[in-house]
Amino acid sequence: xxxxxxxxxxxxxxxxxxxxxxxxxxxxxxxxxxxxxxxxxxxxxxxxxxxxxxxxxxxxxxxxxxxxxxxxxxxxxxxxxxxxxxxxxxxxxxxxxxxxxxxxxxxxxxxxxxxxxxxxxxxxxxxxxxxxxxxxxxxxxxxxxxxxxxxxxxxxxxxxxxxxxxxxxxxxxxxxxxxx
Amino acid sequence: xxxxxxxxxxxxxxxxxxxxxxxxxxxxxxxxxxxxxxxxxxxxxxxxxxxxxxxxxxxxxxxxxxxxxxxxxxxxxxxxxxxxxxxxxxxxxxxxxxxxxxxxxxxxxxxxxxxxxxxxxxxxxxxxxxxxxxxxxxxxxxxxxxxxxxxxxxxxxxxxxxxxxxxxxxxxxxxxxxxxxxxxxxxxxxxxxxxxxxxxxxxxxxxxxxxxxxxxxxxxxxxxxxxxxxxxxxxxxxxxxxxxxxxxxxxxxxxxxxxxxxxxxxxxxxxxxxxxxxxxxxxxxxxxxxxxxxxxxxxxxxxxxxxxxxxxxxxxxxxxxxxxxxxxxxxxxxxxxxxxxxxxxxxxxxxxxxxxxxxxxxxxxxxxxxxxxxxxxxxxxxxxxxxxxxxxxxxxxxxxxxxxxxxxxxxxxxxxxx
Amino acid sequence: xxxxxxxxxxxxxxxxxxxxxxxxxxxxxxxxxxxxxxxxxxxxxxxxxxxxxxxxxxxxxxxxxxxxxxxxxxxxxxxxxxxxxxxxxxxxxxxxxxxxxxxxxxxxxxxxxxxxxxxxxxxxxxxxxxxxxxxxxxxxxxxxxxxxxxxxxxxxxxxx
Ligand code: SF4
Numbered sequence: 001x002x003x004x005x006x007x008x009x010x011x012x013x014x015x016x017x018x019x020x021x022x023x024x025x026x027x028x029x030x031x032x033x034x035x036x037x038x039x040x041x042x043x044x045x046x047x048x049x050x051x052x053x054x055x056x057x058x059x060x061x062x063x064x065x066x067x068x069x070x071x072x073x074x075x076x077x078x079x080x081x082x083x084x085x086x087x088x089x090x091x092x093x094x095x096x097x098x099x100x101x102x103x104x105x106x107x108x109x110x111x112x113x114x115x116x117x118x119x120x121x122x123x124x125x126x127x128x129x130x131x132x133x134x135x136x137x138x139x140x141x142x143x144x145x146x147x148x149x150x151x152x153x154x155x156x157x158x159x160x161x162x163x164x165x166x167x168x169x170x171x172x173x174x175x176x177x178x179x180x
Numbered sequence: 181x182x183x184x185x186x187x188x189x190x191x192x193x194x195x196x197x198x199x200x201x202x203x204x205x206x207x208x209x210x211x212x213x214x215x216x217x218x219x220x221x222x223x224x225x226x227x228x229x230x231x232x233x234x235x236x237x238x239x240x241x242x243x244x245x246x247x248x249x250x251x252x253x254x255x256x257x258x259x260x261x262x263x264x265x266x267x268x269x270x271x272x273x274x275x276x277x278x279x280x281x282x283x284x285x286x287x288x289x290x291x292x293x294x295x296x297x298x299x300x301x302x303x304x305x306x307x308x309x310x311x312x313x314x315x316x317x318x319x320x321x322x323x324x325x326x327x328x329x330x331x332x333x334x335x336x337x338x339x340x341x342x343x344x345x346x347x348x349x350x351x352x353x354x355x356x357x358x359x360x361x362x363x364x365x366x367x368x369x370x371x372x373x374x375x376x377x378x379x380x381x382x383x384x385x386x387x388x389x390x391x392x393x394x395x396x397x398x399x400x401x402x403x404x405x406x407x408x409x410x411x412x413x414x415x416x417x418x419x420x421x422x423x424x425x426x427x428x429x430x431x432x433x434x435x436x437x438x439x440x441x442x443x444x445x446x447x448x449x450x451x452x453x454x455x456x457x458x459x460x461x462x463x464x465x466x467x468x469x470x471x472x473x474x475x476x477x478x479x480x481x482x483x484x485x486x487x488x489x490x491x492x493x494x495x496x497x498x499x500x501x502x503x504x505x506x507x508x509x510x511x512x513x514x515x516x517x518x519x520x521x522x523x524x525x526x527x528x529x530x531x532x533x534x535x536x537x538x539x540x541x542x543x544x545x546x547x548x549x550x551x552x553x554x555x556x557x558x559x560x561x562x563x564x565x566x567x568x569x570x571x572x573x574x575x576x577x578x579x580x581x582x583x584x585x586x587x588x589x590x591x592x593x594x595x596x597x598x
Numbered sequence: 599x600x601x602x603x604x605x606x607x608x609x610x611x612x613x614x615x616x617x618x619x620x621x622x623x624x625x626x627x628x629x630x631x632x633x634x635x636x637x638x639x640x641x642x643x644x645x646x647x648x649x650x651x652x653x654x655x656x657x658x659x660x661x662x663x664x665x666x667x668x669x670x671x672x673x674x675x676x677x678x679x680x681x682x683x684x685x686x687x688x689x690x691x692x693x694x695x696x697x698x699x700x701x702x703x704x705x706x707x708x709x710x711x712x713x714x715x716x717x718x719x720x721x722x723x724x725x726x727x728x729x730x731x732x733x734x735x736x737x738x739x740x741x742x743x744x745x746x747x748x749x750x751x752x753x754x755x756x757x758x
Binding site: 034074 | 187221222223224228229249250251252253254257258269270272273276277320336339340342343346356357358593594
């Protein structure tokens with residue numbers, strides 16, 4: 001992820017990549033976005049009984065800038081959607097997203113005017129965790145699946161080039177405003 | 181309207197509201213002038229997705245505007261479109277820290293509307309589960325307050341106790357906290373002897389563990405001093421703003437619906453209502469802490485007094501029949517069919533029933549037109565009304581006290597936003 | 599106690615009490631819209647009532663051609679520990695209703711919520727914004743003619 005741009009696709013880069021992936025997967029820093037009920041189970045997942053520290057992901061960061069795993073736990077409403085997206089956009093690449101619970105995956109039991117029927121309408125999601133709420137063990141399983149995914153070197157997050165393009169556009173926009 | 185424009189409108193209206201609040205402290209020095217700070221909706225200390233817009237004057241809070249609705253899930257619209265029974269699972273997710281209490285509150289309201297009453301044993305079990313829910317909710321409230329002001333250890337300790345309670349709830353209802361345990365006119369099923377033993381065991385060991393937690397806090401000077409005298413509200417203000425629960429008992433008012441408008445079996449039980457006079461964060465914390473001890477007493481008494489018998493009212497036209505009976509008997513099958521398809525059909529009328537939930541007065545106002553689903557169901561949520569006084573509590577204080585005030589108000593956004 | 603309050607109310611406001619209803623031991627008093635503020639102030643200060651605690655204010659949509667909306671005030675007295683319910687009808691053609699913030703400051707948010715959900719405008723409310731829905735939302739969700747799933751694209755989502 002990124003390295004091959006500099007070195008090209010050689011045996012060296014693949015080995016380095018797998019080493020880096022190994023490091024990455026064992027030191028995930030989750031950003032806990034506990035919106036509602038599922039957030040309580042997410043807390044339980046961090047607490048001593050289920051102990052996510054066994055898998056190296058106990059460093060919960062409340063700042064998106066310092067996190068690479070977004071756990072969206074709870075009902076996402078339309079009003080909240082912009083916030084979730086903003087948080088996601090602020091996270092540095094590479095990043096992964098877990099949609100925890102029925103609500104985030106599909107709207108769950110809330111087929112109403114204010115609830116987004118699944119956060120995949122505005123976010124790329126890596127793992128969906130079923131349950132209302134999912135048990136903490138379930139979430140641990142999702143974490144392990146994310147780790148496998150990282151080891152395989154997969155990420156659905158925005159590729160670097162697109163991010164750079166966006167930044168450029170934003171810069172142009174700002175310059176345009178200044179010129180006017 | 182595209183997203184950028186929409187966000188603009190949103191921001192501008194909120195900012196305009198903030199500006200209109202005439203808080204006029206100005207300094208000549210440009211550096212001293214006000215600044216507007218946005219806290220939340222994603223902030224660890226806002227207990228969910230509350231957003232506060234704060235106007236700061238140096239370190240002092242000049243104005244504060246809470247902005248809700250980030251978790252507005254449309255419960256009241258949902259309620260109008262589902263039957264009375266189907267709404268029970270939705271009540272779990274209202275105050276998700278004490279779901280059993282919400283289940284109880286809701287079915288009590290519906291029972292009042294329908295005009296039936298659950299048998300004595302069911303009432304006792306409901307009391308037990310309500311108080312267990314209160315303990316678990318207050319445990320998280322205390323732990324989260326401690327965490328907000330910087331004491332992380334206690335949070336893990338209270339969570340340990342909560343995990344034990346979750347085990348009991350799981351044994352009792354099959355789920356850790358989305359329990360949906362009560363039914364109109366009774367309960368999903370009886371409390372089995374294993375559960376009773378588990379509750380007894382838990383209640384026996386709990387006071388000691390709880391003491392451990394609170395000794396850790398009460399003897400901690402930093403903790404006490406961060407709460408003492410912070411976020412003071414007077415008695416008149418608290419009444420006028422419609423506060424309830426531990427928050428209003430912390431201003432010296434003995435207002436507890438368990439005593440003033442008794443429901444379930446509370447008037448047969450012996451317990452005190454902790455009241456303190458200071459009205460600050462520390463008082464709110466102490467009221468909660470003492471309430472946990474009272475709840476333990478209540479559970480013990482209920483376990484001792486619990487009568488045997490059935491847990492479903494003998495009202496076949498209103499109460500769901502048992503599964504075994506549906507499979508084996510014609511009459512019950514018909515009733516089940518009618519109840520599921522057409523609902524309980526209460527008489528035309530309207531009621532308001534409130535219980536003392538862990539956060540305060542949790543009321544359900546139901547309008548019925550004789551149909552299987554409510555015509556209008558309004559949830560009077562305590563967190564919503566408690567949050568209303570946030571501005572009063574934090575204005576004039578320091579910015580770092582906001583987290584303490586919020587923690588001591590103990591709001592749950594699931595319930596405040598509905 | 600409550601009967602005295604209702605009697606007193608009737609004596610004090612003979613023209614503005616439209617009816618009294620009892621159901622399951624709860625009293626509902628229908629009040630004329632224009633007089634709600636006076637009735638509330640009276641109930642709050644009258645020594646037989648002393649309804650100093652406003653439990654809740656909410657709206658309801660009766661979905662009738664006339665007097666479509668109802669506003670319901672659930673009041674409680676901390677001294678006498680009794681409850682009363684006031685009800686006001688608001689016509690769709692004239693969605694205004696006096697605000698009772700001056701009587702109970704805590705009525706602020708419930709009134710905002712009623713505005714948000716039903717579009718009823720409370721005159722005298724100094725901060726009548728939406729409570730839950732985003733500011734740019736144009737509809738009133740708890741009206742009976744609003745579909746449960748909402749109006750598609752009425753609230754924009756961020757692009758993927
Ligand atoms: S999935 Fe269930 S528990 Fe999780 S946020 Fe949604 S309603 Fe709450």
